[in-house]
Amino acid sequence: MNFQKRKQNILDKLNVTGEVDVKELAAELGISEITIRRDLNQLANDGLLYRTHGGGMKVDPLAKPIDFVNKSAQNAEVKDLICRKAAEHIHDGDIIFMDCGSTVFRLCQFIKNKKIKVITNSLPVIYELQNCAVSLNIIGGEYNAERQAVHGKIANEHIARYRTGKAFLGVDGISQNGLFANSELEAEITLAYINQSAYTYMLCDAGKVGKETYLKFADINQVGAIITNADDSKLDCFKDTALAILKVK
Amino acid sequence: MNFQKRKQNILDKLNVTGEVDVKELAAELGISEITIRRDLNQLANDGLLYRTHGGGMKVDPLAKPIDFVNKSAQNAEVKDLICRKAAEHIHDGDIIFMDCGSTVFRLCQFIKNKKIKVITNSLPVIYELQNCAVSLNIIGGEYNAERQAVHGKIANEHIARYRTGKAFLGVDGISQNGLFANSELEAEITLAYINQSAYTYMLCDAGKVGKETYLKFADINQVGAIITNADDSKLDCFKDTALAILKVK
DNA sequence: TCGATTTTGATTATTTTTGAACAAATCAGC
């Protein structure tokens, strides 16, 4: 039982249980506690675990990518309906923006075989599309771990360098009075996309329609179309606007 | 029983059991331990196994989602030595560049719990560092699927907007005459990093040292230090330069 | 065949790894 094997053992256990204990490990591996401690210290030194009194813990206790997939899976059927409809508006040769929302993410599965160029600030979108027909352009700037996307001043400036035919975006709220976001970061980048694309599609499940929340960042006439499963009563509010309404289901 | 046959034997056993033991092999093959050790060292040098005390283990048995890791596992032992040394030069509060080479990628594991900011064009690096203490900045621009990184004009301009204290870079060849690359894309982005960082560390295994290949893109005096396992005879060529040489092993 | 080169093995010295003992630091309870 050499160091490499113990290291593997310790990391395996760490992955399963999230924490390890010096005494437990010593007993399980049939090795002295002082050696286990040395192992843990080296692993901690290499950044592979957090050293605690009496043992160690995982460096990153929560696996974010899975979180995102789970969140994106909420209301998945509706989102997939919306995205399938959106994909009908994307054709070979198109250059499109995709934002970092969980709805837009589900658009990936429907465009993998299209010969298009996608410009996005969303890391999950990039992972999802990186080995298929789609050619990718990544918006640069500060990475926001919680949103798994790039945001901020540099990102907005980066977007301003490109022009596309279509943008596919999500939003926290939409009504006849405009678009609403729960955070400035999201608002700014969404607005940047809108400004740089000839036509904007908003992908909104019924819960977002008619909702006016926190920060208004754009007028409704800046948007070309909304793709939604909301029923007519909710969509009534758009009757005096030029918004194209694409209903699903 | 010549070296080729023993080598085959050792690799076969490695594939089946995942590990080998010097004493066991010596007994099984009817050959002295010192010879087995020499064999293992050579195999390790070729990146075909991971040398341990008393034997060897399979290279990187855990398959990561990104197959990049496999490439990076070639010569992993040496690369890890180099990267561990590099990590000693990175401290909390630092802002650093990391490029998209397979050597630099292995630096990730040693900096996960440092409170630093990393600016990179490498997707595997981002993936590896995205849920730890490191704060990330992604270089934007066109994504190159083969290299799993962002390259090109926009990327270079993006880099030019930042200044950092240190850059950790790979290269295809390095000698007293300068830095060499096998592609223009790599050359340009490496040069962009060099120009925007106060101090540059080149991470080069012995095979790169003294090699002059394809395209020279920078002078040796633009580099601060080289971290390498090359021996003194190879490093002699730098004796008239200001290059700091950090040797490992 | 001969001499030169490479490979292998034996011996010795060095390094690495491991464990034990003990002092210092840390934690948990009051």
Added chain:
DNA sequence: GCTGATTTGTTCAAAAATAATCAAAATCGA
């Protein structure tokens, strides 16, 4: 705060593995 128990760091010693050196054996090319 204090006290006792636990954990840790340090130092040292033993064991194992390795590197270094040199000699013997095998291989190779002429």
